Amino acid sequence: MHALVVVAHPDPASLSQAVTQALAEGVSSAGHSVEIADLAKEAFDPRFSLSDLAVHRREIAQPADIAFEQARIDRADALVLVYPVYWWSMPALMKGWIERVFANGWAYDEGADQKTVKKLGHLPIHLVGIGGATMRTYERHGYLSAMKTQIEHGIFGYCGAPVVTSELLLPVPEMSEHLDTARALGSKVFEAANEAAVAA
Template sequence: MHALVVVAHPDTNSLSHAVAQALADGVSGAGHSVEIADLAREGFDPRFSLNDLAVHRREIAQPADIAAEQARVDRADALVLVYPIYWWSMPALMKGWIDRVFANGWAYEELEDMKTVKKLEHLPVHLIGLAGADMRTYARHGYYGAMKTQIDHGIFGYCGAPVVTSEFLVPVADMSEHLDTARKLGGRVFGAAVSKAAEAA
């Protein structure tokens, strides 16, 4: 099986990149293939333009760069997003990737009767957010619930993609603990997906 790990951080020496690599190592260590999509290094343009709006309206075909991203996701049996939490959400680069790639007609389809067809029910998703505050802060201010609603349900639930893992890695004394956690998560990416599918059946 094949996993696509998408990371959004401009610094390749960041903890986000280290976690993404450790998670990829866990996936490959479990006998699966993995690709890391480094959105910053690859120069992905997150701006939703008039062309993207025309694609949304089904007036024009997807541009080549977005079609390539969709094909990369289509090749994956699981999608993993790794990102630092900025202002209690994902970075603009990651959100823009979703805005442009998870397009009408591919991730979902809006029908004339105002109904929506979910088109990513086959794609298990794992979310790894690198937090700058402890879980008490997220719980006390309602940030944790807000992020789960916005991202897990609002984005992936809308497309039908099941969120199998939704993990916040909060500050700890020894950040290498997060690398160990990421490797373990990587090793369970497909095992967790299979278990989740079995529960739903």
């Protein structure tokens, strides 16, 4: 099976990038193939433009850069997103990637009758956020539940894509612990997806 791991962090020496590499190692160690989409390194343009709006309205076809990203996802049996938590959500780069790539007609169908058809029920999602605050802070202010509502339900629930894993890696005495966690997550990406399919 094949996993697509998408990361949004501009610093190749960041913890987000290290977690991405470790997670990919875990996928490979379990005998699966993996591709890393490094949005910053690849200079993905996250700006939702007039042409994106025209795509949403079904007036024009997907531009080449978006068709390329959609094809990457179509090849994958699981999608993993790794991102630092900025302002209690994912970075604008990753949010813009979702806004442009998860388009009407591909991720969902919004018909004239106002009924939405979810089109990504076949795609297991794994979320790995990397935060700088304590869990007490996330829980006390409701940030954790807000992130789950916005990202898990608001984005992936809308498209029908099941969120199988949702991890929040917070500060620990030895950050290398997070790399071990990431490898373990990677090795179980498809194990978790199979369990979710059986449960459904």
